[in-house]
Amino acid sequence: xxxxxxxxxxxxxxxxxxxxxxxxxxxxxxxxQLGEVRYIAxxxxxxxxxxxxxxxxxVLLTYPDLTILEQHIYEEPVRMAYVPxxxxxxxLPCVLGAFRQLKQQPDLVMADGQGIAHPxxxxxxxxxxxxxxxxxxxxxxxILVGKHEPVGEAVGDWSPLLYHNETIGAALRxxxxxxxxIISPGHKISxxxxxxxxxxxxxxxxxxxxxxxxxxLSKNNAWTESGLWES
Numbered sequence: 001x002x003x004x005x006x007x008x009x010x011x012x013x014x015x016x017x018x019x020x021x022x023x024x025x026x027x028x029x030x031x032x033q034l035g036e037v038r039y040i041a042x043x044x045x046x047x048x049x050x051x052x053x054x055x056x057x058x059v060l061l062t063y064p065d066l067t068i069l070e071q072h073i074y075e076e077p078v079r080m081a082y083v084p085x086x087x088x089x090x091x092l093p094c095v096l097g098a099f100r101q102l103k104q105q106p107d108l109v110m111a112d113g114q115g116i117a118h119p120x121x122x123x124x125x126x127x128x129x130x131x132x133x134x135x136x137x138x139x140x141x142x143i144l145v146g147k148h149e150p151v152g153e154a155v156g157d158w159s160p161l162l163y164h165n166e167t168i169g170a171a172l173r174x175x176x177x178x179x180x181x182i183i184s185p186g187h188k189i190s191x192x193x194x195x196x197x198x199x200x201x202x203x204x205x206x207x208x209x210x211x212x213x214x215x216x217l218s219k220n221n222a223w224t225e226s227g228l229w230e231s
Contacts, residue, residue, distance in 0.1 A: 042210025057218035115184035129187025136186030
């Protein structure tokens with residue numbers, strides 16, 4: 001996969017990391033800058049608290065048929081303790097290690113986590129998008145910030161996620177009678193297009209297929225001798 005110049009160092013104090021998020025958020029593009037989408041990558045993380053190791057899984061699928069083309073695991077020691085709102089500083093170095101193994105450049109990336117639906121508008125999907133200069137979508141299982149009205153029961157129904165009177169994402173019904181996903185643009189993509197691709201990557205599960213496959217891979221204990229990996 002193509003390499004981009006480093007945005008910043010990872011060893012930062014909490015206040016400096018938060019200030020950096022505010023600066024990087026200004027670089028996030030929320031307009032569609034996608035060409036033809038032929039390859040979509042899904043990425044997810046798992047942490048083994050016992051061993052103090054992080055594991056990132058990236059799965060590359062063809063689009064629109066969603067056939068797995070590549071899948072990679074990368075592990076390294078956890079670099080930072082968990083701090084609410086700074087998850088990308090804990091997980092992204094490992095994620096970037098997994099992406100460096102890709103032979104084919106993805107046209108779009110779906111990350112398990114938030115895009116701009118974040119207190120400082122820089123969740124892991126937005127942060128990743130800036131690092132790899134690629135359109136990204138945040139596909140989160142729960143809300144970090146914001147509120148939304150009730151979502152209809154049909155697949156494809158959605159309600160805007162609002163934070164300080166700004167639309168930062170959507171609560172999207174991806175499966176009947178299952179809690180909605182929280183979808184937010186990461187970088188170089190609009191909310192409307194984000195929703196479109198998430199629905200197009202549905203296969204009857206709550207998670208879109210790229211992040212569903214990455215989630216499975218990240219917790220596959222065949223990659224480790226022992227220990228509980230939690231995403």
